Structure formats: structure tokens, C-alpha cells
Amino acid sequence: MTSRLLPLARRIQLRSFHISCARASEKVIFLDDQALKHLVPLSELPEGNTGPVIRSSKEAEFGCKRIGCVTLPQDLIHNVKRLIDRHPDKRLIRTDALRLYEALRSTARFPNEDQKSKPSYKKKDIDTGNDALPEAKVITYGPREAVAYAAGVMPATFASITNVLSELHHRLSDFHPRSILDFGTGPGTGLWAAKQTFTEINAMTGVDISEDMLRVAEALGEHHIPATFQRHLTYDPLLPGHDLVLSAYTLGDIGSLALQESTVMQLWQQTSDVLVLIERGTPVGFSTIARARQWILDHEQNAHVVAPCPHDRPCPLLFSEFARPRKFWCHFSQRVQRPNFLMKTKHSKNNTEDSKYSYVILRKGPRPMQQEDNMETQAYTWPRLIQPPLKKNKHVVMDTCASNGAIQRMVIAKSQGKVEYRDARKSAWGDAFPHPSKNKVVTRFEPVPLLDELASSS
Structure with missing residues (x-):
């Protein structure tokens, strides 16, 4: 009896409601009490042989860069809303944000693209630059611009910084920073992203030339990320460096390649372990990152690239003879969920946007040697x-x-x-x-x- 009911049990589903007579097309099977006693639970039935399921390899999972859509911390969203509510005229926030967007677009591409020569990997080209930097619309970050930046620009920068720091945390299992220096911190965006990624950080320093930006950073980080804020970058060789030094969307605001190189080398001196540089994912932003990367590799023998490059040679997309950095450049994308205040600032009904960025992660020390049993060192190549x-x-x-x-x-x-x-x-x-x-x-x-x-x- 059981063997005959076994196939039947796969198809029967008992329901506790009455079956309507109008649904005459459905086939209904009635079982008496004697038949129900011989039914075998579905959990005890042998499973069919469906074959092996092909999954992604562990190496592919380790090399995956995706982290999904980034959402700002609720404390940060609450503090930005509180900052906006204190503004005397909220309509000016959108006006100031539009000026910031226009200033950022003005530095997206090189001027006179058809007349400029291609950069090459030569000492004079790296020091002086074969490409003229675009003439940026200088924005002085006063109290209005600082609030507009927090309400209209910060979420996108937070998303890209979060992606880069998440990759750093995933790639280097032995990296546990205790201190961080955020150069060009703005409203403290990098500090929020770093604290969310590396919970063991207990010493944070934010540097920004704008006092109004620093006031906004202090207001947004109040009671949540205690940090020290200062206007200038100081260096004392007798003091230990910072485990993590971050510069996000700052080098591009420096209008001279000589000052950019000087700033990059100062940041490298402040670094005791890892330096992270991030710029906008535009041809100019990519060129800034590629040059900064090469400045460090040329001047420092005790340095190597962690990501994204699997090598320490000059970037072929900028210094190759056939490179076209204005049309083909290295950049990546990260999606972020727009908070309500950003949707109101942009007058947008779409609650997500993509943040394009270029970056490099450099670490002090020689490049790790290949080990067959160590996936972390294999990923370097x-x-x-x-x-x-x-x-x-x-x-x-x-x-x-x-x-x-x-x-x-x-x-x-x-x-x-x-x-x-x-x-x-x-x-x-x-x-x-x-x-x-x-x-x-x-x-x-x-x-x-x-x-x-x-x-x-x-």
C-alpha cells in the first residue's frame, strides 16, 4: 500500500478549506482515514538526483568588487537634515548646489582636446605635465557652499569612498588601522565611511582649508565620530604616522601639477601603512590619480600598488604611446541610494544615482611574493x-x-x-x-x- 501511495504523495497537497463546486475543472482526490495513515511526509521522501550545482569559485568571490547599493548611515542622514532645517532659506541650498555641479563639470575634460599632445612616461612630462589642467571655476566654500555640498554632493562621494575602503578591508586581512588622516575632509565624508568600514579606528584627523567646512564636519559628526579637525597639514618626523591616509576628491582642486606632486609626497610621508587616493571618474580625475601613483612609485622604492592595478609599472592608459586618456580612461562606478534631502536638492524622483570615480591604493613595503596556498597574494596578479x-x-x-x-x-x-x-x-x-x-x-x-x-x- 505504501509503495503505491508514494508517488501519489508527491502530488497531493491537503488544504483546510472547502472546495467550491463551481471549480469543477479541478481534480480532487478524497482519501479516507485508512489511506491517510499510510501517507509518507514529504520531508521523508528520497530526493531525486539533480546533479552537481555549479557555483562561483572562491577566487572569483574574493576578487569581486561589488558591494551593492550604498546607503548613508541613519545618524548621518539625521544630522544633515538637522543642518538643512537650520538654514534660513532652503531654496538657496539648491541654487548653491547647482553652482557646485557646474564647477565640477567644468573640470571634467581637458581644454582644447584636439590641440594637446599625448602624455608620455618621461621625467619632464610627469613633473610638468603634457596636458594643461582645465581652468576650474574656483569655489570658495563659505557657510552656504558648505551646506550645499553636504546636501547635494556628499552622498555620491560617500558611496565611492565606501566601495574603495570595503575593497581595502576585504583584500588585506592583516590591515587593522587604528588612526586615519582625511585630507580634504569636507563635511567629514571620509571619516564617516572609514569608521563604518574599520570599527577599530579610535583616532581620526580631518584636514580642510575651509573653516566653514570644518564647522559642518563637526556638526555632522557630533556625538558619533569624535575627531580632530585642522586647517593645515602638519608633519612631525618624531611622531608616528597614520595607519590610513585618505585623500578623496581633493587633488583635483589643486590647479598646479607641482603643488599636486608636493601634496602627494607630503601625504605619503604622513602614511605609516596605506595611502588611498580617490578622484572623480573623469579624464582629468583619472590623469590626476595616474600621475600621483607614478610620483610615489618613482620616488619610493619601498612601495607597491594594492588596487586596482595588478602591477607597479606606469599606467598604459596614460603613458602609452597609443593611449587616449580623453576617450579611454580607468574609472569605476558605485550606486548610492539618494536620501530624501538629496532628492529635494536635485528635484529628482529617482532615488538612486551612480558615482563614477578613479582611485589607487598604495601600501608601504615590497610587493608580496606569490604563494600557491594564499589567495590574498595571488590576487595581486x-x-x-x-x-x-x-x-x-x-x-x-x-x-x-x-x-x-x-x-x-x-x-x-x-x-x-x-x-x-x-x-x-x-x-x-x-x-x-x-x-x-x-x-x-x-x-x-x-x-x-x-x-x-x-x-x-x-
């Missing part, structure tokens, strides 16, 4: 997806920055393997991809020779 992958029929096309300093296009076909193909299908812009391609790799930009290699060849 995994190619980085610098553009969204093209997912075609039975193959995925990826543009990556390779460990040899070249920009390569690799194809992962379905025939390469189930795990490799699934990892490629699930990959996204910004991920570090762990699998090499069995197909021929096409080099789009050759590696840039180092200065000593150029000297030896000449």
Missing part, C-alpha cells in the same frame, strides 16, 4: 576588469589591466570549463578575474617601459 564585460552567446569578452602592465582583451568561452565560464558570466566592472584565457589574448596597449629600461635601451 589577477587581471582587473576596467570596463563592463561583454556577455555574448557562449563566450564573455573582457578588457583587463594585466599583471605585465598591458591592457589586454581576453575571451572566456563556455568550452573552457563550467566554473570558469560561470565566473565570467557573473563578473562585473571592476572585478579582479582569477582565470587566464585559453584563447589568444589580444593586447590593446603595450606595457610602458620603465625609466631605467629606457636608459639602458638608449
Whole structure:
């Protein structure tokens, strides 16, 4: 009896309500008490053999950069709303925010793009710059501009900083910062993101030239992130450096390449372990990050790049002979949920936006050696997806920055393997991809020779 009822038990679902006579098309099976005693619970039935389930590899999960849509902390949202409520005329906040947006757009691209020559990896080009910096509309951050920045710009910057610091926390298991220096802190955006990512931080310092910005940062961080704020960057060689030094959306406001280099080297002196530089994801922002990265690598032998580059050679997207930094540059994207105050400032009905950014994470010490049993050191050489992958029929096309300093296009076909193909299908812009391609790799930009290699060849 049980063997005959076993298949039947898979199809029967007993319901506790009366079946309407009008639904005559449904098939109803009535069982008496004797038959119900012989039914086997569904939980005790043997499961069918569905075969192995292909999941993403651990390496692909480790190289994943996605963190989902970023949401601002509720305490920060509450403090910004309180700051806006104290403003005497809320309509001026949107007017001031529009001026900030226009000033940021004015520095998005290089001027006279068709007339400027391409930069190359030579000492004079890095020091003086082959590209003229755009003439930015200078914004003096007074009390009105500081409030407008917090209400209209800060959420996007918070999202990109959170993504970069989350990657840093994920990639370096031995990095537990106790102190942080946020250069160009503005309303304390970097301090909020760092405190949310690294809970062990107990000493925070924010530096900004605008006193009104520092007042806003103190107001937003009151009772939540106690920090020390100052207007100028000071350095004492007798004092220990900061475990984490952050400069987000600040270097681009410096109108001279010489001052940019001086600032970057001062920040490196303040660093005892990790330096994080972030700029807007525009051609100018990318060029600023690439030059700052090269300044440190040229002057400091005891330094290496953690992310996003899998190498310490000059950036091929800026210094290569065939580079087109105005059309093809390295940047990434992070989505953020717009708080209500930002939607009102922008007069927007969409509650999300994408923040584009360029960044580099540099650490003191030699580049870690490869270890077969250590995924963390292996990830240093995994190619980085610098553009969204093209997912075609039975193959995925990826543009990556390779460990040899070249920009390569690799194809992962379905025939390469189930795990490799699934990892490629699930990959996204910004991920570090762990699998090499069995197909021929096409080099789009050759590696840039180092200065000593150029000297030896000449």
C-alpha cells in the first residue's frame, strides 16, 4: 500500500478549506482515514538526483568588487537634515548646489582636446605635465557652499569612498588601522565611511582649508565620530604616522601639477601603512590619480600598488604611446541610494544615482611574493576588469589591466570549463578575474617601459 501511495504523495497537497463546486475543472482526490495513515511526509521522501550545482569559485568571490547599493548611515542622514532645517532659506541650498555641479563639470575634460599632445612616461612630462589642467571655476566654500555640498554632493562621494575602503578591508586581512588622516575632509565624508568600514579606528584627523567646512564636519559628526579637525597639514618626523591616509576628491582642486606632486609626497610621508587616493571618474580625475601613483612609485622604492592595478609599472592608459586618456580612461562606478534631502536638492524622483570615480591604493613595503596556498597574494596578479564585460552567446569578452602592465582583451568561452565560464558570466566592472584565457589574448596597449629600461635601451 505504501509503495503505491508514494508517488501519489508527491502530488497531493491537503488544504483546510472547502472546495467550491463551481471549480469543477479541478481534480480532487478524497482519501479516507485508512489511506491517510499510510501517507509518507514529504520531508521523508528520497530526493531525486539533480546533479552537481555549479557555483562561483572562491577566487572569483574574493576578487569581486561589488558591494551593492550604498546607503548613508541613519545618524548621518539625521544630522544633515538637522543642518538643512537650520538654514534660513532652503531654496538657496539648491541654487548653491547647482553652482557646485557646474564647477565640477567644468573640470571634467581637458581644454582644447584636439590641440594637446599625448602624455608620455618621461621625467619632464610627469613633473610638468603634457596636458594643461582645465581652468576650474574656483569655489570658495563659505557657510552656504558648505551646506550645499553636504546636501547635494556628499552622498555620491560617500558611496565611492565606501566601495574603495570595503575593497581595502576585504583584500588585506592583516590591515587593522587604528588612526586615519582625511585630507580634504569636507563635511567629514571620509571619516564617516572609514569608521563604518574599520570599527577599530579610535583616532581620526580631518584636514580642510575651509573653516566653514570644518564647522559642518563637526556638526555632522557630533556625538558619533569624535575627531580632530585642522586647517593645515602638519608633519612631525618624531611622531608616528597614520595607519590610513585618505585623500578623496581633493587633488583635483589643486590647479598646479607641482603643488599636486608636493601634496602627494607630503601625504605619503604622513602614511605609516596605506595611502588611498580617490578622484572623480573623469579624464582629468583619472590623469590626476595616474600621475600621483607614478610620483610615489618613482620616488619610493619601498612601495607597491594594492588596487586596482595588478602591477607597479606606469599606467598604459596614460603613458602609452597609443593611449587616449580623453576617450579611454580607468574609472569605476558605485550606486548610492539618494536620501530624501538629496532628492529635494536635485528635484529628482529617482532615488538612486551612480558615482563614477578613479582611485589607487598604495601600501608601504615590497610587493608580496606569490604563494600557491594564499589567495590574498595571488590576487595581486589577477587581471582587473576596467570596463563592463561583454556577455555574448557562449563566450564573455573582457578588457583587463594585466599583471605585465598591458591592457589586454581576453575571451572566456563556455568550452573552457563550467566554473570558469560561470565566473565570467557573473563578473562585473571592476572585478579582479582569477582565470587566464585559453584563447589568444589580444593586447590593446603595450606595457610602458620603465625609466631605467629606457636608459639602458638608449
